[in-house]
Amino acid sequence: MDSNKINIAPASLSSGEPARAGTDGGRDEAKQEFTITVYTENQIGLLNRIAIIFTRRKINIHSLNTSPSEIESIHRFNIVVQETEDVVRKLSRQIEKQVEVLKVYFNTNDDIIWQEMALYKVPTDIIAEKASVERLLRENGARAVVIRKDYTVFETTGHREETDALIRILQPFGLIEFVRSARVAIIKNSDGFNRKLREFEKAEPGEDVNENEYLNKGQRIFTM
């Protein structure tokens, strides 16, 4: 993962070892799932401005969640793409460059805790008749949100495989409708954004806000 990280510790200069590993810009790197977290102002049109950074490179956004954050007036995006780290870094820098974007992080699945929520609508009579279905639902951590005479809506949260598994389970029992939310993710190694925002509000933000991947303050955090 760190093969194309650039080591510019002064020691590497004297050793004569070129500090440019992965000189093809990591083009041979394997694609994997990355979650990009973006803190932004709440601004009309910003979603489009961010989306076109992906579409201009013909990159599909696998999942997109945007919602107000814990901080008044600040929105948080979670964007999931399947790409190489090199490409994701470039995308992230181009997103962070947008005027109304405060900060961008990108993380592999190892770095985050994430969930997706899914809703399943199934006929109530089948659920009522077949005890096995109820058991299956319980085993999969689903809970009933609404029970009506004609249908019941179950909800579950989990990773993609888990919510997918329940579709397969319910399909034989007349699954009527299914919907899944985008991924929401918490970065394991993050102190949140409250303190940073106060720094951003200053004309000259302090050094700790200007994190920098080259200084290895957090492997996948970069910003100016």
Place this chain on the structure above:
Amino acid sequence: MEIEQQALSNPTGVETIEISGSVALLEALIAEGTEVIFGYPGGAIMPIYDALYDYKEKLNHILVRHEQGGIHAGQGFARTSGKVGVVFATSGPGATNLVTGLADAMIDSTPLVCITGQVFAHLLGTDAFQETDVINITTPVTKWNYQVTDATEIPEVLSKAFYIARSGRPGPVLIDITKNAQIQKFDYSGYTPCNHIRSYRPKPLIRNEYIEQAAALINQAKKPFVLWGQGVILGEAEKEFKAFVEKSGIPSAWTILGAGAIPTDHPLNVGMLGMHGNYGPNVLTNECDVMIAIGMRFDDRVTGRLDKYAKQAKIIHLDIDPSEIDKNVQTTVPVWGDCKETLPALTALIQQKTYPEWLKKFRDFDQKEIEAVINDELHPASGELTMGEVISHLNELTHGEAIIVTDVGQHQMVACRYAKLNKTRSNVTSGGLGTMGFALPAAIGAKFGAPERTVVAVIGDGGFQMTLQELGTIMQSNIDVKILILNNRFLGMVRQWQELFNQHRYSFVDIESPDFVALAAAYRIKGKSISERGEISSSLKEMLEHKGSFLLEVMVTKENNVFPMVPQGCSVSEIRLK
């Protein structure tokens, strides 16, 4: 009006005054120091034009002939003056006609504030007459854009627009103002310029660690090589750059937008980079041991094939835009920051040096290039005229003091290669986007941006015909732009590629032109057409000495090629001399 003006000029006063959104806009332009607006009126921007009627003394509005001409003029103005270009257009087609110029300004980092009229807010989304979704159309080609639907937003939005356009890495900003907001009256309490937006940091924090590491690399280099781009000019860091180059003693080459940041004949200026750049800088890119890239972005026309580009070198990249670091070429030491600040810090840490043997290598390659290419181009003994000899004569007459505006194609490469530039902000060209039709309107703006200087627009016969309606703007504004058409009766650059790579299959590159001199005469512009070697110098002299605009057409040889050339997909070291 008297009383209103007084109150308006007192922005610190707490009193408010009721004004329209249109007046607030014009007050904002004045507060930002706007001297000239390039624009074209239309239905949805009429309230602003109505307000402008009372501001004729304070704001110089130039009526262009097409909105694309307006925005290119704004770009030309920004390039030569270093200020923000201001452009007005109406909604719908007026706004969409700006798109090419916005894309050009975006890729060449030109500061612009474009104001477009928009239909009434209550009509948005109804397919109203001349309604177009200009915000979404222009999002990919603007640094920032914003739609104003309420007049009270105008002062703050305009202050943000100017701040964003000119700070950090500059770029175009578009503000779309609905007609109701232009008309609406509100309590105006003055204009406060913007100098901070919490989500926007135009200048990355400078890290001394990097500067120290960069200096260490430079100090131990045997064959260092500097590449500089427009960032040096945009950052107004020409002096700092010159001091760095002279102390370090490092041979330095330029991208076309960087041309002129240090004079053409500076002893350490080794020439132009890229596809049609000089021989030495291209070949030696793959021989240098430390490459110092300053305010340039490793465009593919500069790098050629990336996986064979400077693989042996350690790369120091100075840029104000962190997203440029590692975008195309992997950096060893990134020096994020404004080069006006980072260069002096770097200069302080490097040793005073010279590299006579290494510099001689560049000069030896120059000699080969002179013998193989340049002599025939600049001093042909016989045969038809060449573009290069015209530029060579122009150099002798202007002594490198003129602003050279170029269009796109063969003449652009020839002019950029051979034009002598003594001063910064002397080279105005469409670099990144390659917009044919750029030069004539850009030259108009360039003249407004630097009225005391001679402006020569060098244009091909193809590009001239894309925006020649701006001759009308020249006529009506009565400005002095010298138009030099190098006519080879071909779309020459495409023809050159067809000759070299498509087996002479000249597909739709044969272009007929009208009588350009008669055309100029129709616009009351004096003109002349020549095709004899003996007439070049005297005709150029006549053009330069003429009071007012002048169009000189030079009939040049039809099938000349621009060399050297790095063919597409080849390494810079595979540059061809023929």
